Amino acid sequence: MSEQLIDQVKQLIIDSLRIEGMEVGDIETDAPLFGEGLGLDSIDALQLVVGMEKEFGVVVPDAETGNKVFRSVRTMADYIAEHRK
Amino acid sequence: MDCFMFPGQPLAFPTALPDDGDFFTIAELVRQRTGFDLYSSTWIRDSGTDNTGFQLHGVAMSLYLNRKKRAEGSQPAVVAEHSMGIYAALAASGSLAEGEAIEVTWRLGSCMAKMGETGYYALGCIIGLTSEPVLALARNCGVHLANHNTSRHFLLCGTREKIETAVAEAVAHGAFSAKSFPCDAPLHTPLIQELESPLRQILAEYQYWEPSCILVDHLEQKRLKAHDLADFMFRQLCMPVYWEKTYRSLVAMGIRRFHEIGAGDALKKYNRWIESEMTR
Structure with a gap:
C-alpha cells in the first residue's frame, strides 16, 4: 500500500472530523483511532464512513466491518485499497 | 454572534477534573447544596444514584467552563441547551444563580430516580x-x-x-x-408524567429571572422568557430533545460561532454532521 494513500486517509480524517491544528504528519499510522489514540467515538466513525464513500467510493456496510476498518489509519487504507473501484 | 451551547448529562463519571480555584468553588457549591462530592464521585450526605451524580458532574463542568469563557471575555448573544443542559444554561443566562442551578439539578434528578426503585x-x-x-x-x-x-x-x-x-x-x-x-428514569418520555406533581412542585419553589440574553429551547426553538421556564423544564423531561431543529434554527438566526460549554464535544459533532448535510 502506498504512502500516498496513507496520507490521503490522514487528510480525510482531518477534513471529515474538522480537527483544528492537526496536520497529516501528526497522526501515527498504526495508532488506535478510538480510545487512547485519536480518541474518536461512534459519531466520528459515522462521519468517516460518509467521508470514505465520498472520497474513495468505498462503503463500510455495517458496524462489524467498521470495527475492523477503523482500528487505525493503516487498516482504513488497507480496506480502501482492497475495495475501491 | 456567539452561542453558548450547554450539553446534556455525561454517561459516566469523569476520569479527571480541573484543578483550580473556579472548579473548587463549584465543587464546594455542589457539596453544600447536594451532599455530593465531585472529587470522589460519592454521596457524603444522604444517598443518591450514579445517574444523579452524572447530572451533577455535567452541570458542574458546564458552570465551570461558563466561568472560564466569561473570564476570557466571551459573552453569548444566544444560549442554547440540550436536555439536562438547561440547568447550567439558566445560570449562564442569569435566570438562576449557580447554586440554585446545582440544587434544582439534584432535586429533580433525585425525584426522577425514585422511578428506578x-x-x-x-x-x-x-x-x-x-x-x-x-x-x-x-x-x-x-x-x-x-x-x-x-x-x-x-x-x-x-x-x-x-x-x-x-x-x-x-x-x-x-x-x-x-x-x-x-x-434511573425514562427521561424525555411521556412516562415521566407520573411524576408531574412532585416535579412541578420543585420547579415552583424557584424564582426565575428574565434571561439576560436570548435563550432558545430545544422543543419548539422558541425564545424562553422567565414566565415560561418552570413549565418548560417540566415539559422537556416528558418530550424528546430536538437538537437538529435547534441547531438549524440557530444557524437561521445568523449565528456562526458556537461554543460547547460542558463535558465532551457531542454537540459540536452533531453540528458538524448537520452542517455537512446543509452544504450538500
Missing part, C-alpha cells in the same frame, strides 16, 4: 439509521424517542428489557452503532 430503565443510542426505521422500531418495541440529534443520531428511552430489544433490532436493520445505557 420500582422499574428498570435504559437509554438506547442508535447511530446510522434514518428517523423512519428508528421511529418504527421504537413503536414496535414499545419505547420512546428521547433525542433526535441529527438525521442519523437518535436516543431512545424506555424499560431496560424493551430497550435491549430495540437495540438488537436496530443492529439487525443495519445501524452503524447501537448501544444501551442504564438510567
Whole structure:
C-alpha cells in the first residue's frame, strides 16, 4: 500500500472530523483511532464512513466491518485499497 | 454572534477534573447544596444514584467552563441547551444563580430516580439509521424517542428489557452503532408524567429571572422568557430533545460561532454532521 494513500486517509480524517491544528504528519499510522489514540467515538466513525464513500467510493456496510476498518489509519487504507473501484 | 451551547448529562463519571480555584468553588457549591462530592464521585450526605451524580458532574463542568469563557471575555448573544443542559444554561443566562442551578439539578434528578426503585430503565443510542426505521422500531418495541440529534443520531428511552430489544433490532436493520445505557428514569418520555406533581412542585419553589440574553429551547426553538421556564423544564423531561431543529434554527438566526460549554464535544459533532448535510 502506498504512502500516498496513507496520507490521503490522514487528510480525510482531518477534513471529515474538522480537527483544528492537526496536520497529516501528526497522526501515527498504526495508532488506535478510538480510545487512547485519536480518541474518536461512534459519531466520528459515522462521519468517516460518509467521508470514505465520498472520497474513495468505498462503503463500510455495517458496524462489524467498521470495527475492523477503523482500528487505525493503516487498516482504513488497507480496506480502501482492497475495495475501491 | 456567539452561542453558548450547554450539553446534556455525561454517561459516566469523569476520569479527571480541573484543578483550580473556579472548579473548587463549584465543587464546594455542589457539596453544600447536594451532599455530593465531585472529587470522589460519592454521596457524603444522604444517598443518591450514579445517574444523579452524572447530572451533577455535567452541570458542574458546564458552570465551570461558563466561568472560564466569561473570564476570557466571551459573552453569548444566544444560549442554547440540550436536555439536562438547561440547568447550567439558566445560570449562564442569569435566570438562576449557580447554586440554585446545582440544587434544582439534584432535586429533580433525585425525584426522577425514585422511578428506578420500582422499574428498570435504559437509554438506547442508535447511530446510522434514518428517523423512519428508528421511529418504527421504537413503536414496535414499545419505547420512546428521547433525542433526535441529527438525521442519523437518535436516543431512545424506555424499560431496560424493551430497550435491549430495540437495540438488537436496530443492529439487525443495519445501524452503524447501537448501544444501551442504564438510567434511573425514562427521561424525555411521556412516562415521566407520573411524576408531574412532585416535579412541578420543585420547579415552583424557584424564582426565575428574565434571561439576560436570548435563550432558545430545544422543543419548539422558541425564545424562553422567565414566565415560561418552570413549565418548560417540566415539559422537556416528558418530550424528546430536538437538537437538529435547534441547531438549524440557530444557524437561521445568523449565528456562526458556537461554543460547547460542558463535558465532551457531542454537540459540536452533531453540528458538524448537520452542517455537512446543509452544504450538500
